Amino acid sequence: SQFSNKIHSAKMEQTFIMIKPDGVQRGLVGEIIGRFEKKGFTLKGLKLVTVDRAFAEKHYADLSAKPFFNGLVEYIVSGPVVAMVWEGKNVVATGRKIIGATNPAESAPGTIRGDYAIDIGRNVIHGSDAVESGRKEIALWFPEGIAEWRSSLHSWIYE
Ligand code: IDP
Numbered sequence: 001s002q003f004s005n006k007i008h009s010a011k012m013e014q015t016f017i018m019i020k021p022d023g024v025q026r027g028l029v030g031e032i033i034g035r036f037e038k039k040g041f042t043l044k045g046l047k048l049v050t051v052d053r054a055f056a057e058k059h060y061a062d063l064s065a066k067p068f069f070n071g072l073v074e075y076i077v078s079g080p081v082v083a084m085v086w087e088g089k090n091v092v093a094t095g096r097k098i099i100g101a102t103n104p105a106e107s108a109p110g111t112i113r114g115d116y117a118i119d120i121g122r123n124v125i126h127g128s129d130a131v132e133s134g135r136k137e138i139a140l141w142f143p144e145g146i147a148e149w150r151s152s153l154h155s156w157i158y159e
């Protein structure tokens, strides 16, 4: 074909992305999904869910010793969130760049947190910090599994 078959060796990854309750309440769902879509990443899982304390504590288990842990859990259970799985080459690290620094005071303009957030405890969005934590988070949030499909745009996005 006119297209290289290098796509078969492209290092595909998956990441767990969550639009937090403030992002949902503020009407940022479409904007955020659009940024990942337009970049070229593939949506593999999507749902609107309200989680309970125990679930939020599990998701943020690594932070349980932090002084802000309780407030963080309260924040995450305060309303529905949009849970997603996105797939693509380097999507974990690139997703974190699209999201921006944890503290919106330090997030660059052009990033989601840089453009739409002010306080660290209302920073709109979560993204997995490594491929392995992504795997764990996807298993936690999508025990039912995720969609299996391949975008027909694949060869227009990957060389
Ligand atoms: P990340 O979301 O950029 O990966 P983490 O260090 O994993 O940042 O922290 C998880 C979440 O906990 C942050 O997104 C933020 O909402 C909250 N958080 C982190 N540090 C603080 C803090 O110092 N005060 C209040 N909330 C915090």
Ligand code: MG
Pocket (backbone or CB within 6 Å): 127, 129
């Ligand atoms: Mg984190």
